[in-house]
Amino acid sequence: MAPYDNIADRNAQDERIEFARRLINNRSDLITLLKGSFNIGLIHENRGSGEKIVLRFPCTGTVHAPWREEKVRNEVAVLEYLREKTSIPVPRVLCWGPAEESPYQLGPFIIMDFMEGVDLSEIMETPGRDKDEVPVLNPNIDNEKLDYLFEQIAVYLLELSRLEFPRIGAISKDVASGEWTVADRPLTWNMNELVTLGDHPAEELDGMEPYERVSDSFLSKASHFKTHLERQRNVAQDDEKEAWDRFVARRVFEKLIPVYNVSDGVHSAGEGGRFRLFCDDMRPTNMLVDPETLRITAVLDWEFTNAMPAHLAADVPSWLLLKRPNVWLDEDKTDEFVRLFKPRAEQFIRAVERVETREQLRTGSTPLSAQVRDSWESGRFWLNFASRCCFDVDEVVWEFLQGEGRGEAMLDESERAQKARFVKHKMEQFQQYLKEKESDPRFAKAE
Incomplete structure (x- = not known):
């Protein structure tokens, strides 16, 4: 990270x-x-x-x-x-x-x-967790209990998957007609992180408009990632190799957008040209349940929810182990994450399949369960996840997207020619950052 x-x-x-x-x-x-x-x-x-x-x-x-x-x-x-x-x-x-x-x-x-209920993550997590630790799914959780919880969430995702919007952005209700529309830019969790913690200039995001095409939305994210890398002074610390590796990773992310068929709303599951409501933060820590029946009683915190590219809403939930993938990567536990996540991903997809059959909730010609499976098996899940993680995009690219034939080999000649200038710029920035931090009495007191 x-x-x-x-x-x-x-x-x-x-x-x-x-x-x-x-x-x-x-x-x-x-x-x-x-x-x-x-x-x-x-x-x-x-x-x-x-x-x-x-x-x-x-x-x-x-x-x-x-x-x-x-x-x-x-x-x-x-x-x-x-x-x-x-x-x-x-x-x-x-x-x-x-x-x-x-x-x-x-x-x-x-x-x-x-809203009444207890935090769902408390029901799902490993018992005995220290309060300072990130919760992790109990590996011995009863599978019938987990299936019941997954099926309830699958119902919600299937309902959302049937509701479509014409553009990417924030939804609102037209006062005159009473119809729902997309009139404003998407305000996302990622944008807020870029500005509050990553030195990205807010004014460059304030001028955004709703997107008409998926490709424009993803290319905009790639541009934000590059600006973040350029502007945040300590993003690579005092490490020339890390600075260049982050430069390469963010260019690779941009170049992989068409590779994973994320273009103009069309992807390999065949569901193109539609946008669906997507919440970055729809996860167990924002859900309440009746502890006796395990019925979900509330889904909270819908901030930063927008009409977004349909394939974002057709991913396996990244919270299936409670602790998010980027945290496992930060802890250098990628292999353990993959080993534990794969069976839970399959379990969740089967839950979606059961609900589709039972409730007859299908989306278009391709069932949502098939779209979710395609995203996971094709690796598009990781491109989508990286697009939402301004501080973790590099690690996701390195671990899951920078396969054989990728990496620096994907850069064109003009990009490779930037190496000396870029690395020198980042090292100078970091020294300026250190001087400012050392002169700040708040950090002197902390030491």
């Missing part, structure tokens, strides 16, 4: 601390604090009726501040759409608004129903 910019990360931490301080100072009538990756929620209980609601704010420092209102607006639209079009249990939005209408002036907000 490429390192975060530690200075940017410390700036974000300071913003989060200040936001939390203001929140705590204004929560006298609120009873419980809920903390997530991108949001802080407060539960309020009506003492007479016992009814609970959640007041939720996007965290300053975790979400790029100018994008917080856009993030809230997009998530509210997705929640309304899901309640209207699917059986997925999502909270009802009671009220939402921009910063100027915010309780306690804490930023844009959503007030929604409180």
